[in-house]
Amino acid sequence: MLNRGTVLTTRGIGTLAALGYGEVETAKRPRVCVLSTGDELVDPARTPVGAQVRDVNGVMLTAAATQAGAEAAFCGRVPDDADMLNQKVSACCGECDILLLSGGSSVGVKDAAANCVSSLGELLFHGLAVKPGKPAFAGTIGKTLVLGLPGHPAAAYFVFELLARPAIYAMLGQTAREFTVQAKLTATVPSNTGREEYVAVRLEEGTAEPLMSKSGLISVLSRADGYIRIPRDAEGFAKGASVEVHLF
Incomplete structure (x- = not known):
């Protein structure tokens, strides 16, 4: 038999069929929303002008969450404006189990992501003793887990592996496997x-x-x-x- 939390591959489905199971209950895939923040961000298909940079994290984190087993959706980009960020985060949290906030996690004048989580919910921690990824944070807004990832793409990738992937696996009832x-x-x-x-x-x-x-x-x-x-x-x-x- 297959253990609880097993990902159903073609082999697993064949095994269940051989044992006479036409239907089985499966874990609901967690819903993950990805929201990019920053005045400088533009769509990856656009040519950056001046201080603009392409939004790498939006597509990368959406793909990573999908690969981890979640139902992932990119929810757009928000400039460095506290009111606009609060409105967008509130709307996203009503639609997902995990919200990945990319950028705005460093301590600075324009970085309002952690303050947003504090005002709308509870900030669990801000800062990790890791490199890259030191400014990451986590919090909750209602029933939604909010993870703040650095704006730098490579740092965001490592923080996703450290925090987001285990959270997705936990919601799926799986244990993260490392090779x-x-x-x-x-x-x-x-x-x-x-x-x-x-x-x-x-x-x-x-x-x-x-x-x-x-x-x-x-x-x-x-x-x-x-x-x-x-x-x-x-x-x-x-x-x-x-x-x-x-x-x-």
Whole structure:
């Protein structure tokens, strides 16, 4: 038989049919809304002008939530305006189980996302001892879990893996599975203690090449096969060290 929380693949469906099950109860897929914030954001199909940047996180996070098993929808972009953000967040929370707020999580004059959650619901925490992804936050508005992800795409990706994917799996009754391999570093990776750090790597014949970059460079992740975790009490890994690579 299949255990509770098992994802029904073609093999699982065949097994149920062989056992005489024409119908089974399944978990309801959680509804995830993705909302991008920032004056500078434009549609990915547009050519940015001046300080504008393409909204990478909107499409990336919607795709990631869908891949994780959720019913995901992109709910648009909101400028750095507190009133407009409050209205849009309120409307989205009435339609979803999880709201992913991209951008506006850093502490700054224009960053109103965390304040929005505080005013409409309860802010659970603001800030994580991780790199990239330090300004992330979480809160609740009614029955909706609200996760604030950094505006930088690579940082947003790692925070999604850290917070959003486990939340989606929990709502599905699943346990998150990670696939890892051991590899030896081709270069030293320094780090500061006091925070957990994630570094993308490229694998080749049992070695892992660190792809050091700024947190906004999503192109680095597209060239990576996985990432390593540097514990918060470590000052990095030396060249030749055997590390556990978490595969994408």
